[in-house]
Amino acid sequence: MRKEDLDKVIGILREEFPKWNAPVVSLIAQKTGDPFRVLVCALISTRTKDETTAMVCKRLFERIKSVEDLYLIDKDELSELLYPVGFYKNKALFLKEIAKELKEKYNSKVPDKLEELLKLKGVGRKVANLVLAEGYGIPAICVDTHVHRITNRWCLVKTKKPEETERQLTKILPKKYWIEFNKLLVAFGQTICKPVKPLCHICPIREYCEYPEAKMQTRAS
Ligand code: SF4
Known part of the structure; x- marks a missing residue:
């Protein structure tokens, strides 16, 4: 081309x-305009089919509505909520660690800079750029x-x-x-x-x- x-x-x-079918991360961004949900959904969606991500995100966001909720939830309960997404146990660990970092270092707000996003546990360039683009409307x-x-x-x-x-x-x-x-x-x-x-x-x-x-x-x- x-x-x-x-x-x-x-x-x-x-x-x-x-x-x-629009990707589930875009739908969540469009519906909520919430970078936190975009980040969580983007992380869940890696190596997982969109239908599974959509089903798990719906269930998860009924229980988790903020960084504080994610910080407080028990790791095993979080793992159960994430099942059957790919690597759900690892993702539960990453999300717990992310909640801690966001709370302690970023005043419970998802950063809007690539280099800061990349410091979060389990967040690579793909997820970080998706958070910037879909979560914040920043060209990435x-x-x-x-x-x-x-x-x-x-x-x-x-x-x-x-x-x-x-x-x-x-x-x-x-x-x-x-x-x-x-x-x-x-x-x-x-x-x-x-x-x-x-x-x-x-x-x-x-x-x-x-x-x-x-x-x-x-x-x-
Ligand atoms: S389906 Fe993909 S590979 Fe085939 S013509 Fe379209 S863009 Fe090219």
Whole structure:
């Protein structure tokens, strides 16, 4: 994909987006506007299917409504609430540690700086950038497995690791798209540009894509 085609491609993805399932972190951000819930949900969502994250977040946020609630809840009860998300026991430990750090160092407020977010237990660049973008509306590119896979299929980047993808995208992608880029590509990646057997024959941006299957489909049509 040429850099010059990005405006058109993002315009098409925006138009199609309402037909797809929005990522659960975006829905929570839209519904609550609460960076704390965005952080908790983003952490839960790593290596977990969106349906499971949605189900667990609904249950969890009926019990946990603030940093104080998370600080006070018993670790075993938290683990039970998180089951069956991936690595739920580790995530319960991370969340307890995060609640302690937020309470003791940040006046129970989620920081809005990347370097501060990265100091929190279990928070990597993916979660931190998602908190900035979805929780605070600060331009940041969250590169998860969908963004990494799809931008490589487009040949917009040529990278092996998500961190490299983030670095390259910050140079290529106009800043005005940073906040929504993850949301659009996650929904697109869950519905059309799937990890295995992407649905190139019905893809609305096929003509811009460099993936071999896309080229074959474009030639055939
Ligand atoms: S054409 Fe295929 S590989 Fe390319 S973006 Fe669409 S679904 Fe993904």
